Amino acid sequence: MSSKETLCQKFKEKAELVSAFVTEIDSEDAALKYVIELCDKKEACQLLASGCEADLSDDAGALCDAKQTKVIAAPGLNKEIYKKLAAKAKKSGFDCIDSGMRDHLAGIDIGFTYAEYGIADTGTLMLDCPGEEMRLATMISEYHVCVLPKSKIRANTYAVEKMMLTRMKKTPDYLAFITGASRTADIERVLALGVHGPLELHILLLEDN
Amino acid sequence: MQKANDLKEYREELRESLDNDFLRTTLDNFAVAYRAGRANAFKGMDVRGLIDDIAASKDEAGRNSEALFQEFKENAEAAGVHVHFAKDGDEANAIITRIAKDAGCRKIVKSKSMTAEETLLNHDLEDAGLEVTETDLGEWIIQLRHEGPSHMVMPAIHLSRFQVGDLFTKVTGSKQDAEIEKLVKVARRELRQKYVEADMGISGANFAVAETGGIGLVTNEGNARLVTTLPRVHVALMGIDKLVPKLHDALRILKALPRNATGQQITSYVTWITGANECLAAEDGKKEIHFVVLDNGRSELLKDPLFSQVNRCVRCGACANVCPVYRLVGGHKMGHIYIGAIGLILTYFFHGKDKAKNLVQNCINCEACKDVCAGGIDLPRLIKEIHARIQDEDGHPLPSFLLAKVLKNRKLFHTLLRAAKWGQKPMAEKDGFIRHLPMIFSKEHSFRALPTIAETPFRDWWKENRPEVKKPKYRVALFSGCVQDFVYPEQMQAAVDVFAANGVAMEFPMDQSCCGLPVQMMGETKASRDVAAQNLRAFEPNAYDYIITLCASCAAHLKHNYPKLVMDKPALKLKADAFAAKVMDYSTFVNDVLKVEKDAFRETGEKATYHAPCHLCRGLDVHDAPRRLIEKGGMAYVECAEEEVCCGFGGTFSMKFPELSAELLNKKLNNVEETGAQTLLTDCPGCIMQLRGGLKARGSKVKVKHVAEILSANRK
Ligand code: SF4
Ligand code: SF4
Numbered sequence: 001m002s003s004k005e006t007l008c009q010k011f012k013e014k015a016e017l018v019s020a021f022v023t024e025i026d027s028e029d030a031a032l033k034y035v036i037e038l039c040d041k042k043e044a045c046q047l048l049a050s051g052c053e054a055d056l057s058d059d060a061g062a063l064c065d066a067k068q069t070k071v072i073a074a075p076g077l078n079k080e081i082y083k084k085l086a087a088k089a090k091k092s093g094f095d096c097i098d099s100g101m102r103d104h105l106a107g108i109d110i111g112f113t114y115a116e117y118g119i120a121d122t123g124t125l126m127l128d129c130p131g132e133e134m135r136l137a138t139m140i141s142e143y144h145v146c147v148l149p150k151s152k153i154r155a156n157t158y159a160v161e162k163m164m165l166t167r168m169k170k171t172p173d174y175l176a177f178i179t180g181a182s183r184t185a186d187i188e189r190v191l192a193l194g195v196h197g198p199l200e201l202h203i204l205l206l207e208d209n
Numbered sequence: 210m211q212k213a214n215d216l217k218e219y220r221e222e223l224r225e226s227l228d229n230d231f232l233r234t235t236l237d238n239f240a241v242a243y244r245a246g247r248a249n250a251f252k253g254m255d256v257r258g259l260i261d262d263i264a265a266s267k268d269e270a271g272r273n274s275e276a277l278f279q280e281f282k283e284n285a286e287a288a289g290v291h292v293h294f295a296k297d298g299d300e301a302n303a304i305i306t307r308i309a310k311d312a313g314c315r316k317i318v319k320s321k322s323m324t325a326e327e328t329l330l331n332h333d334l335e336d337a338g339l340e341v342t343e344t345d346l347g348e349w350i351i352q353l354r355h356e357g358p359s360h361m362v363m364p365a366i367h368l369s370r371f372q373v374g375d376l377f378t379k380v381t382g383s384k385q386d387a388e389i390e391k392l393v394k395v396a397r398r399e400l401r402q403k404y405v406e407a408d409m410g411i412s413g414a415n416f417a418v419a420e421t422g423g424i425g426l427v428t429n430e431g432n433a434r435l436v437t438t439l440p441r442v443h444v445a446l447m448g449i450d451k452l453v454p455k456l457h458d459a460l461r462i463l464k465a466l467p468r469n470a471t472g473q474q475i476t477s478y479v480t481w482i483t484g485a486n487e488c489l490a491a492e493d494g495k496k497e498i499h500f501v502v503l504d505n506g507r508s509e510l511l512k513d514p515l516f517s518q519v520n521r522c523v524r525c526g527a528c529a530n531v532c533p534v535y536r537l538v539g540g541h542k543m544g545h546i547y548i549g550a551i552g553l554i555l556t557y558f559f560h561g562k563d564k565a566k567n568l569v570q571n572c573i574n575c576e577a578c579k580d581v582c583a584g585g586i587d588l589p590r591l592i593k594e595i596h597a598r599i600q601d602e603d604g605h606p607l608p609s610f611l612l613a614k615v616l617k618n619r620k621l622f623h624t625l626l627r628a629a630k631w632g633q634k635p636m637a638e639k640d641g642f643i644r645h646l647p648m649i650f651s652k653e654h655s656f657r658a659l660p661t662i663a664e665t666p667f668r669d670w671w672k673e674n675r676p677e678v679k680k681p682k683y684r685v686a687l688f689s690g691c692v693q694d695f696v697y698p699e700q701m702q703a704a705v706d707v708f709a710a711n712g713v714a715m716e717f718p719m720d721q722s723c724c725g726l727p728v729q730m731m732g733e734t735k736a737s738r739d740v741a742a743q744n745l746r747a748f749e750p751n752a753y754d755y756i757i758t759l760c761a762s763c764a765a766h767l768k769h770n771y772p773k774l775v776m777d778k779p780a781l782k783l784k785a786d787a788f789a790a791k792v793m794d795y796s797t798f799v800n801d802v803l804k805v806e807k808d809a810f811r812e813t814g815e816k817a818t819y820h821a822p823c824h825l826c827r828g829l830d831v832h833d834a835p836r837r838l839i840e841k842g843g844m845a846y847v848e849c850a851e852e853e854v855c856c857g858f859g860g861t862f863s864m865k866f867p868e869l870s871a872e873l874l875n876k877k878l879n880n881v882e883e884t885g886a887q888t889l890l891t892d893c894p895g896c897i898m899q900l901r902g903g904l905k906a907r908g909s910k911v912k913v914k915h916v917a918e919i920l921s922a923n924r925k
């Protein structure tokens with residue numbers, strides 16, 4: 001195996017250990033297709049998974065009612081890809097947005113992003129998101145789908161240190177390591193996913209040699 | 210939080226915890242699962258090396274904290290962040306309240322910050338009319354219950370799903386089941402609403418990186434990202450201990466922190482915030498960010514030659530995870546705000562002597578915390594030191610004062626022991642136990658039988674029976690410790706037998722006395738120094754190849770503490786170094802130096818299990834030797850569950866907290882009996898006293914012996 005393949009394997013293995021869904025894809029079109037299909041498969045009442053079925057207080061309940069159609073948020077994509085995605089979403093009856101996340105704080109169905117780097121030894125995605133829309137898309141979405149070009153996988157955090165510093169020195173900066181879905185073990189140490197952030201993390205490993 | 214006024218009240222509180230079955234079971238399960246999880250997370254890594262590197266880098270950061278703060282401040286301000294310095298908790302709270310008022314904030318969402326717990330920030334904010342919501346699930350739960358955290362990383366570990374279900378029923382006004390998945394979803398929705406309304410977010414920081422002026426936040430839930438993104442104002446409160454020079458230092462700590470905290474390789478989110486980021490809820494589109502850097506006694510601590518190492522703490526909570534006492538009583542009784550081993554120490558410095566004085570006595574000195582600490586802090590030593598300081602300030606309790614007096618005078622001590630032999634006659638039974646506990650012991654001590662003083666102490670036997678070894682391979686001095694000298698001389702005799710048979714010439718310096726650990730444990734530093742000096746004078750280290758002791762606690766104390774105890778006397782210090790270098794425990798000497806072989810012993814094939822004394826496995830890092838000896842000595846070794854967990858003796862600890870000692874012993878003996886072995890072996894007379902006494906009280910048939918005894922018995 002080439003060293004790139006080894007890193008890739010390691011990344012996949014580690015990400016899956018923390019319950020991320022990892023899929024290898026060979027084109028960006030495949031990524032768009034993945035997103036649309038995933039959105040389609042999601043429950044009709046989009047927020048079911050995240051607690052709207054529960055008996056809530058009146059205020060929190062009202063927030064649940066605020067949402068009508070399925071929404072894909074994809075801020076920070078390049079124009080062309082975004083256009084393609086938006087067209088596909090429209091055909092399937094979903095809203096596609098790249099801004100205005102604050103109007104959707106009840107939750108969006110899918111946040112679609114690209115990672116800057118992947119860190120193999122922990123299966124971590126590194127996303128730089130100084131822009132608020134991008135940050136929110138990765139947090140308030142129920143599913144976060146993230147494309148990671150294989151050429152961007154590095155062995156460990158020390159290998160991305162220089163890159164991190166370059167970004168941090170160009171302030172302001174808001175940089176995130178994301179590893180698996182949002183989780184908690186605060187009640188009786190039982191692991192539960194999706195306490196504040198995404199319930200699922202889907203990583204699309206893009207072949208880009 | 211710790212409320213007890215005196216030791217008596219504190220013991221009553223402890224009893225409540227002991228009676229809480231849910232808490233006990235949760236903490237037990239957690240302790241066992243944690244050990245496996247941590248080992249797995251660190252698999253294949255050089256953990257010691259990593260911890261040493263973290264310690265070195267944090268020590269360096271501590272020495273330069275003022276310069277680091279300046280650099281951090283400059284870089285942060287250049288990036289549009291306001292930086293404040295608070296000398297104590299009140300000042301920090303006042304600064305944050307003013308920020309909220311000035312920015313016209315009303316509702317605050319908070320993500321977990323131990324530092325804010327330390328300053329009791331929520332009280333002050335609420336007094337100022339602000340609404341504060343904790344968003345970390347565990348923190349939210351305890352906030353709703355008006356409690357303090359019971360664990361640094363899992364603040365609500367003391368609560369059951371049913372308690373949380375009832376609580377959420379109250380909060381939402383509709384009935385909630387006790388299903389964890391569902392409860393988590395309810396929290397998700399309820400808290401999402403809070404983020405929407407909040408105009409200020411408060412977080413802590415795990416790292417304050419001087420070279421970038423930014424902070425790093427380590428979370429699993431993702432709430433820190435929402436707290437630092439949605440509201441238009443963000444305040445991060447952090448202690449100066451969070452300052453590190455370079456991003457690299459932070460990344461290094463990040464390798465250890467989650468692994469040590471929960472056995473995760475990394476948390477779900479690590480968020481790096483540098484500069485005033487975009488915020489679409491703010492008028493100018495920029496977030497108003499404040500970093501509040503708190504001193505609260507930390508810079509004083511940094512100046513203290515011994516306590517400056519506290520700065521290395523990364524708040525992983527591991528010291529609580531492995532602490533056998535925490536495991537019995539939980540965080541509310543094992544700390545004030547900060548809990549576990551580090552909690553005992555920080556309570557003294559941040560919350561004062563009165564809050565700490567009972568807590569610091571509740572450490573059994575098993576060293577499990579020191580062994581696991583991500584910063585390599587010598588926690589048990591610091592705890593003992595605080596205990597001593599408090600006694601120096603408050604006056605010494607009578608028993609500890611008396612013991613100190615007696616131990617300082619070897620002749621008096623030994624005369625008293627000899628007299629005790631006569632005093633106990635009416636109560637002694639033939640089997641070597643005391644029939645009725647003497648009056649000074651209350652009922653709580655009946656969980657174990659106590660041994661009688663031996664007919665002839667080892668020192669008297671030695672005078673008559675000292676073997677002559679011709680053409681010796683090694684010359685050693687024996688250090689017996691008081692228990693083996695006066696209670697279990699047969700253990701020493703067994704060692705003498707095997708040594709003589711293997712060409713070891715021996716000396717037993719008559720002026721030796723108790724090693725001094727008991728008085729050190731009671732916070733009697735002065736007496737402990739005097740005793741060390743006495744023993745050092747009794748030995749001539751250059752005349753022997755090794756100084757051998759069969760007591761793990763003595764060995765660890767002689768080796769690690771003597772040089773420190775006489776540090777201020779240069780001539781004695783030199784001797785102490787030479788002395789310490791020669792000290793060795795029995796098993797290591799026989800297995801690694803004498804290299805005894807299996808064929809020198811009769812093979813009985815009897816099943817034997819082992820208890821690893823704290824001061825042997827952790828204190829001296831000896832693991833293999835005794836287990837190898839058990840097999841070489843002709844027994845069939847069966848491993849016991851939690852073999853390296855404390856038996857609850859802890860010297861004077863078992864006198865002060867008999868209920869806790871009994872519980873620790875109980876667990877140990879259950880594990881022992883489960884192995885089905887008829888013999889239990891160990892390497893420390895203190896442990897033997899505890900284990901034997903406990904088994905006797907249970908009416909068990911299992912025999913307890915020192916490893917030396919079976920080697921002597923089975924020698925061909
Ligand atoms: S030495 Fe043992 S009992 Fe004391 S705090 Fe550390 S782990 Fe707990
Ligand atoms: S003292 Fe050590 S083990 Fe305890 S929380 Fe701090 S770093 Fe972790």
